[in-house]
Amino acid sequence: MSPAHVLEPTYDALRRRLIAGTWPSGFRLEATKLALDLGVSITPVRDSLNRLSGERLVQATAGIGFHVPRLDAADINQLLDWHEMLLSVGLRRIETGEAQLDIPHGHNGIADHSAILFGSIGMAAGNGELDRAIANAAARLGPYRRMEADLLAGAAAEIDEIDQTARAGSWESLTHLLQQYHARRRAIAPHLAHAVREN
Template sequence: MSPAHVFEPTYEAVKRRLMTGVWPAGARIEAARVADELGVSLTPVRDSLFRLDGERMVDFRPGEGFHVHRLTETEFRDLLELHQVLLLAAIAAAPNAAAAPVSADQPYPDRIADLFLAIAERTSNGEIVASIAAIGDRLQFSRHFDAAILGDVESEYRRIETAVADAEPQAAVRNLLLGYHERRAHEAARFARMLGAHQGGQA
């Protein structure tokens, strides 16, 4: 295993590329090329890819190497469902707590990810926080297509952000979160098609 001071930034850099769609779905990841681009040896890159394989963001096939995981329609629906369950558990556990503010100086996919993480962190339950973060990482690239598929997502984001920041009644926040996930589940097939058709490079 690589030293932590080398492994962690390498892992975060590789994961960020996956979360922003630098590589197309199913593409083979050339570990040696990534190592050159990041200015590190091959070992921390391979260690990072094996960890990401365990997190189901990368697929390792013996004799074929590492490939970007292709998110199917079924997986997308399943991830949305679990994400929803965990967020609803988070607001039930801390119904009157206000979430930490989210920086506005970020693109929409990062803001919505941070907002959901802030909701989770209200609970002080480390398992809920870690689970929502992990699912969010796997869904992150799909969020780059929200506006193209769903239209105005900024107003939806602001409604959720305001409800959470103002500690509105649990039922109101719950309904907003249900609506958020239902909209995306309804368009799961389109999300899967667009994710599969992406040719690489940030969306």
């Protein structure tokens, strides 16, 4: 195992690139090339790729190695369903007064705004397992969220409305908006899958 002072920055760098959609789906992640690119030895890269594989941000195939997961429309729909379920659990805890929702201001585009907004719901729910599950689903959806502006009319305005509704504490309206949000993305799942493959 690599020492933490080398492993953590390597892991963080690779994770950020995966979430940002730096590589198209199905792209082979060669540890030697990544090590050269990051200026580290191959060991922290392999350790990081194994860790990211456990988080399902990387796919490991025996005899082939590591690659960026290739999600099809059905996979994306299942991930969106899971994300919606997790958020509904978080909102129920917030709505009952068990937690306080605090959404930071400032973001860099739709994907970043979505991650901040939904991450805030996860944190406010007051359950570490739920928070980590929402964060993981968000990370896996990251590359697809970056395609929304091109594929979905009014996507940025939609996130703004969800944000404002959450800040206002209008829980019933927020639940309805989140249902619409996920339904709209499920409707374009084939296009999202194609766009990330061609990225």
